[in-house]
Amino acid sequence: MKEGLRERTRRAVRAELAAMATDLFARQGFDETTVEDIAQAAGMTKRSFFRYFPTKEDVVFDGIDLTGESVVADIAARPADEGPWECLHQVLRAWQEEIHASERALATMRLIEATPALTARLLQRRTEWRRRVSDALRSRPGAELDPYTADLLTNAATAVLDAVSGQWARADGDADRRALLDRGFDQVRVALGTGRA
Amino acid sequence: MKEGLRERTRRAVRAELAAMATDLFARQGFDETTVEDIAQAAGMTKRSFFRYFPTKEDVVFDGIDLTGESVVADIAARPADEGPWECLHQVLRAWQEEIHASERALATMRLIEATPALTARLLQRRTEWRRRVSDALRSRPGAELDPYTADLLTNAATAVLDAVSGQWARADGDADRRALLDRGFDQVRVALGTGRA
DNA sequence: GTCTATCATGTCTTCGAGTGACACGTCGAC
DNA sequence: GTCGACGTGTCACTCGAAGACATGATAGAC
Structure with a gap:
């Protein structure tokens, strides 16, 4: 063994x-x-x-990175004929459900939000995470995305996620995260035209 | 005196x-x-x-916050009949030009990007900055924005900014930031309908 | 089973950021 | 001018992080 x-x-x-x-x-x-x-x-x-x-901070983030891995994997697993924006929508919806379901993950989130030093670390990690998601988007079969558009899509998706978190905090936890996410992904649209005009 | x-x-x-x-x-x-x-x-x-x-970090950010202030002021100064997305576009375009013009600001940016600890701080500050921009958007005369949509707009705008920075870094400084910004604001669209569906 | 290289741990030490306490000197209001 | 508030230097301290070294336990080869 x-x-x-x-x-x-x-x-x-x-x-x-x-x-x-x-x-x-x-x-x-x-x-x-x-x-x-x-x-x-x-x-x-x-x-x-x-x-x-x-570091002391790493104790908090231990076990959180796994979810980041899963997002990348999920993106690769989505049907190839799905548009990138819809792909992000579905993957992140699933990811959010997963977080929401875990009491431990929620507690960690609360701790992070209450500690400036941890918030900074989280944001820092997310930069790396976004780069990987962006790459994953471009690696999808049939996806003809230039790096800039891929970043635009990824960043816009996290923009929606942040807005959901913000609303969630404003409502003191009393909000339908799933509905907010769907609404956000509906309100924000990212065009893919790169060589068009 | x-x-x-x-x-x-x-x-x-x-x-x-x-x-x-x-x-x-x-x-x-x-x-x-x-x-x-x-x-x-x-x-x-x-x-x-x-x-x-x-803190040691605060030396670096000293004098940077002023630009954040100016963005909020600029938003309030835009014509009332301008849509929020276009408003952000124009204000952030001007803001970017300002940064680009200052050798000192550019040097600071390079230092920040080269230092993880500073990057983390920057991102942290931007969280606060975004909240204020979002508030400024909602305070515009005639703007009927719910908090969630205002956040969506603000976050999407920083999503564009980040994508521009990313492309700028990829091209090793050899890129037309203004053109990239315009293209980003054109590709990303944020609908304002809140009670529509 | 023994022997050995590897690994985990404790102890000691050092560095750098940040804070508290105390004493001294200077500015400024009166 | 006096007196109090404030700025500063000095010393000592906490805490996070890392290096050096010794020791004891373990896994694997023989």
Whole structure:
């Protein structure tokens, strides 16, 4: 077997650490929790913490990146005759449902929104994420998209997502995210003409 | 007079500090420059530096926020019969020209793009900036925009801006930003119908 | 089973950003 | 002129992050 005791314990400790951290973050806030607090709660040294996570922030984003992967995969899996905008609409709708369904993901989102440092990191990550989504769009069979138009589509899609989040926050969580997303994707339209005029 | 020697020297020292800092950042990079380097170059202590700027990052963004202010003001100044999308187009076109014309602003942009920590801060600030632009759009006389649609418009506009920046970076600075912006605003369309369907 | 290279961990140390506390000097209002 | 507010320097501190080194445990070869 390729998964020896080493990897298994490592993953276990990582999960333990993440659990301790999210618990402490939720209780006393991100900035108010020191790495030493987390390490001590898990029965180890501060130095050892950093052997599992490169930064304190990474504990929060652990497990979030997977969803980004899935978006790229989903794009590739959509029918080829579907337009890119509709493709983004469907994929992101599914992605949003997934987030909405997970209590843990929602709690993480709330923590991120409440912590400026984490918000900054999230936005930073999203830049990378968008580049990959844009590439995925261009790689679809039959898609003749120039890089600029692909970026335009991707950025516009995140524009809709942001607007949904904003409305969601304004309504204090009492809003139909799915309906808002559909409405956003309907209101915003991206033309594909590149060599046309 | 309301401006005593205290305020005058304070502003002078601030400018001096900013000048020293940008010089050092340009020469050896942001991360490679310590606050102590800057303070020492200006003939003061690290502690005193933090009495002028709350963080090292704030030195870079000092003087950048003014442009954000001007965008909001410009929106209010546009003719009332102009549609919101066209309004954003014109205002952001002017804003882009302004940045493009200033050698100092361009250098700052390059520094920000080359430094992940600064990029994150920029994105964070833009969140706040977008909220204000969205509000400005809704405050225009005769504009009947619900918050969601206003956000949609604002976010879509920054989506275009980002795509322009991306293309600009891809072309290694050899691109007609104005033409790209116009093309982006032409390709992306935002419908205003809120109670329509 | 033993032996060895690899890996995880603890301890110590260092660096840089940012803050608090205290003392001293200067500006400015009166 | 006095006195209080403010700016500054100095020292000490916290916290995140990383490097160096020693030690103990483990996996895999023999």
